[in-house]
Amino acid sequence: MTVTEPAAASSRDYDSLPSTSPLGAPLDWKWLKGAKSEWGVRPKIGPRGLTMLDIAVGSYGDVPEHPTHRSMAPRGADVDPETPDMGYILNNKTDVWAENVTELYEEAVARQWSATRDIPWSELPELPDDIEHAMCQVCTTLTEVEMIAADLPAKWMWRMNHDFIEAKMFLCTQIMDEARHAEVFRKRALANGGGLLMSRGSSEGLLRTILEAKTYHQATALMHLLGEGFILDIFRMGELIAPSPVEKRMFRMAMQDEARHVAYGTMHIRYAVEHDPDIAEEIHEALDHGEVVLTQFGTNQDFGTALAVLLGGGVDHVESSGFALQAEMQRKQFTSYLARCERAGISRLERTKLPLDLLGIDPATVLAN
Numbered sequence: 001m002t003v004t005e006p007a008a009a010s011s012r013d014y015d016s017l018p019s020t021s022p023l024g025a026p027l028d029w030k031w032l033k034g035a036k037s038e039w040g041v042r043p044k045i046g047p048r049g050l051t052m053l054d055i056a057v058g059s060y061g062d063v064p065e066h067p068t069h070r071s072m073a074p075r076g077a078d079v080d081p082e083t084p085d086m087g088y089i090l091n092n093k094t095d096v097w098a099e100n101v102t103e104l105y106e107e108a109v110a111r112q113w114s115a116t117r118d119i120p121w122s123e124l125p126e127l128p129d130d131i132e133h134a135m136c137q138v139c140t141t142l143t144e145v146e147m148i149a150a151d152l153p154a155k156w157m158w159r160m161n162h163d164f165i166e167a168k169m170f171l172c173t174q175i176m177d178e179a180r181h182a183e184v185f186r187k188r189a190l191a192n193g194g195g196l197l198m199s200r201g202s203s204e205g206l207l208r209t210i211l212e213a214k215t216y217h218q219a220t221a222l223m224h225l226l227g228e229g230f231i232l233d234i235f236r237m238g239e240l241i242a243p244s245p246v247e248k249r250m251f252r253m254a255m256q257d258e259a260r261h262v263a264y265g266t267m268h269i270r271y272a273v274e275h276d277p278d279i280a281e282e283i284h285e286a287l288d289h290g291e292v293v294l295t296q297f298g299t300n301q302d303f304g305t306a307l308a309v310l311l312g313g314g315v316d317h318v319e320s321s322g323f324a325l326q327a328e329m330q331r332k333q334f335t336s337y338l339a340r341c342e343r344a345g346i347s348r349l350e351r352t353k354l355p356l357d358l359l360g361i362d363p364a365t366v367l368a369n
């Protein structure tokens, strides 16, 4: 950041200000005299109001590839050389950045919703016992997995260089979104006289793999590309899963949020790999393992059978249509995961550990997705 002489408009003489406080402490008025080249430039306010994109004016919009500071100083401020190091370890733009992250932050803030107010809970209909049980089981598993996508960014955020503030702000919105997802599914499990049902270790294996990832690149690949992508596709099928308009709305609202998280992860991996191709192998290694544990999660019998009951419309139809619809849903989930990897610049088609034949996935479909 270049600090220029005070702007011409400032005609005041600040040199006559006192050099000591009334108690005798030395005073430094430098902040009052400095003016950057952007001083006097007003950001253009857009139709949505004043967005983070609007204020990315001049050098304030420049996000450095390798920030020189390790402090919480706002990017663009004049930083005192004495400012301490905060211990950041993610100090390269490729570590956390995505080209769409600022826009995603604005979208997230604009589209916040309330699980208390925006779901018409009082309109929940009385459901057949098997359907209510199935909905409660699905909500039990979803409540269990949602918070991993809050815990994981929380684990890494304090290690991210503060110059990447927009990325950190976006991850804050993701954390809030996940709290709301855990809330809405927990509420649904309890709202219609049902309750929380079965939790098993097969879900926890996936969650632990994500939380214990050694690098943020590996963590975000496992969480955003793999885990959240998988959940996003379940929400996309919400119209078919939901037994009433209340659950349809619940899935639709959660889907909007989840799509942002997956969009960040996909574009982050893409940015990283484009700027540093060596990162690709690190991500592949994480996904080699992640695909195996995701497959184990995908065979979680409680979640799977509950989905099959909902998709089939009851236990009486689970064999005639439920299982087939569930298999079709899984095929879509894994196909869209592989397509997402293509978009992220990490082609998994030659390397995937997923049983493509068993799932009925044709690689040509992935490329066309």
Ligand SMILES: [Fe+2]
Pocket: 146, 149, 177, 178, 181, 258
């Ligand atoms: Fe979520």
Ligand SMILES: [Fe+2]
Pocket: 149, 178, 228, 257, 258, 261
């Ligand atoms: Fe998410």
